[in-house]
Amino acid sequence: MTHQTNSRIEALRDMAPEARLDRVADAAGLSLHDKLALAGQGALPLDLANGMIENVVGLFDMPLGVAANFTVNGKDYLVPMAVEEPSVVAAASYMARLARPYGGFQASSTLPLMRAQVQVLGVADPEGARHRLLAAADELMALANSRDKVLVGLGGGCKDIEVHLFRDTPVGPMVVLHLIVDVRDAMGANTVNTMAELIAPKVEQIASGTVRLRILSNLADRRLTRARVELPAEALSLDGLNGADVARGVVEACALAIVDPYRAATHNKGIMNGIDPVVIATGNDWRAIEAGAHAFAARDGRYTALTRWEIGAGGALVGTIELPLALGLVGGATRTHPAAQAALKLLNVETANELCQVVASVGLAQNLAALRALATDGIQKGHMKLHARNIAILAGATGPDIDRVAREIVAQGDISVDTAKAVLSGA
Numbered sequence: 079m080t081h082q083t084n085s086r087i088e089a090l091r092d093m094a095p096e097a098r099l100d101r102v103a104d105a106a107g108l109s110l111h112d113k114l115a116l117a118g119q120g121a122l123p124l125d126l127a128n129g130m131i132e133n134v135v136g137l138f139d140m141p142l143g144v145a146a147n148f149t150v151n152g153k154d155y156l157v158p159m160a161v162e163e164p165s166v167v168a169a170a171s172y173m174a175r176l177a178r179p180y181g182g183f184q185a186s187s188t189l190p191l192m193r194a195q196v197q198v199l200g201v202a203d204p205e206g207a208r209h210r211l212l213a214a215a216d217e218l219m220a221l222a223n224s225r226d227k228v229l230v231g232l233g234g235g236c237k238d239i240e241v242h243l244f245r246d247t248p249v250g251p252m253v254v255l256h257l258i259v260d261v262r263d264a265m266g267a268n269t270v271n272t273m274a275e276l277i278a279p280k281v282e283q284i285a286s287g288t289v290r291l292r293i294l295s296n297l298a299d300r301r302l303t304r305a306r307v308e309l310p311a312e313a314l315s316l317d318g319l320n321g322a323d324v325a326r327g328v329v330e331a332c333a334l335a336i337v338d339p340y341r342a343a344t345h346n347k348g349i350m351n352g353i354d355p356v357v358i359a360t361g362n363d364w365r366a367i368e369a370g371a372h373a374f375a376a377r378d379g380r381y382t383a384l385t386r387w388e389i390g391a392g393g394a395l396v397g398t399i400e401l402p403l404a405l406g407l408v409g410g411a412t413r414t415h416p417a418a419q420a421a422l423k424l425l426n427v428e429t430a431n432e433l434c435q436v437v438a439s440v441g442l443a444q445n446l447a448a449l450r451a452l453a454t455d456g457i458q459k460g461h462m463k464l465h466a467r468n469i470a471i472l473a474g475a476t477g478p479d480i481d482r483v484a485r486e487i488v489a490q491g492d493i494s495v496d497t498a499k500a501v502l503s504g505a
């Protein structure tokens with residue numbers, strides 16, 4: 079039987095990192111090996127790192143936190159997040175905790191369909207070439223599928239062909255063939271790039287042109303994940319604020335991001351604050367996720383928000399997110415990096431789509447945290463509290479002194495290393 083994680087862990091925030099890891103590893107049923115990998119000490123041997131990229135000189139550490147309280151489609155998840163920004167993990171956990179009594183997040187995904195593009199230049203009759211290529215779709219798909227028997231055996235492989243025409247480019251007309259490939263549990267870049275290169279000579283022949291580029295598109299708009307959360311207004315009534323007012327504030331904040339690219343960029347950055355850390359912790363390609371998310375946000379010609387917040391029937395706050403997520407469980411660093419493997423075990427996801435659904439939910443939670451704060455107190459209050467902990471550490475505080483010093487410098491209204499040092503030395 080697969081392990082059932084309970085993602086609600088009391089006072090996780092207040093524990094020391096070692097105790098926290100013990101608690102999280104227990105909750106997720108992790109082996110000692112995975113626990114050590116998450117602890118990070120020696121998780122990535124230099125030899126392995128040296129094989130991953132070029133000119134390796136060392137390793138670069140980042141904090142790995144765990145967001146608690148997540149429930150997605152009725153299943154609990156402890157979410158690994160590799161991130162350097164304070165507030166992110168706390169905010170995700172907090173919003174997940176608010177949503178938890180109301181069923182948490184509901185999420186769904188399309189099939190994991192990636193796109194690859196084959197660019198054809200010098201075609202005399204672009205429209206005729208489009209027709210010839212589409213007529214040969216079965217032959218082209220069979221050729222694309224002729225190498226990767228494993229993928230095809232798993233139900234994946236090339237499923238469709240599209241042909242796009244650009245009549246007016248700086249170098250004349252262009253025919254661009256798209257391969258639509260079900261990549262199953264892989265991120266899929268290698269798979270689709272190999273297919274695009276494989277069919278290129280045949281495409282050249284059919285189109286009577288010259289093939290130049292053969293590469294995936296990071297605008298993975300056929301590989302979408304959607305998540306939704308619904309909170310009664312009273313769940314948002316915090317610190318004496320009226321829940322209905324907070325809900326309205328969130329909707330109004332989102333409205334600006336929908337219409338104004340200046341705000342949308344920041345709004346979406348806040349969403350990616352939740353998404354990227356999970357993508358990184360699981361060894362996935364966060365540049366691909368970023369590229370896909372922002373291109374999708376601009377798909378209608380104007381850059382807009384990736385989420386929507388509405389007041390639903392009975393006054394509930396309803397949040398939704400939809401974005402391309404090309405995430406894999408197999409291949410790349412997900413397989414080679416021991417901490418990424420352990421992070422995937424902590425998450426306990428069985429398919430890449432399940433991973434995408436958790437990731438989209440974290441993005442939505444992060445967005446709610448930001449909008450709730452922005453629509454009420456502003457973000458600096460919470461931010462500064464966490465920032466103060468970092469300053470306390472920089473000033474030399476350890477153990478219980480960290481929180482004591484942080485509290486004191488916040489109270490004094492001077493979050494600086496000098497003040498923290500003075501508090502620490504009892505001056």
Ligand code: MEV
Nearest residue numbers: 344345347348448449457
């Ligand atoms: C900061 O990293 C992210 C926010 O700016 C996001 C937002 O404004 O929605 C708080």
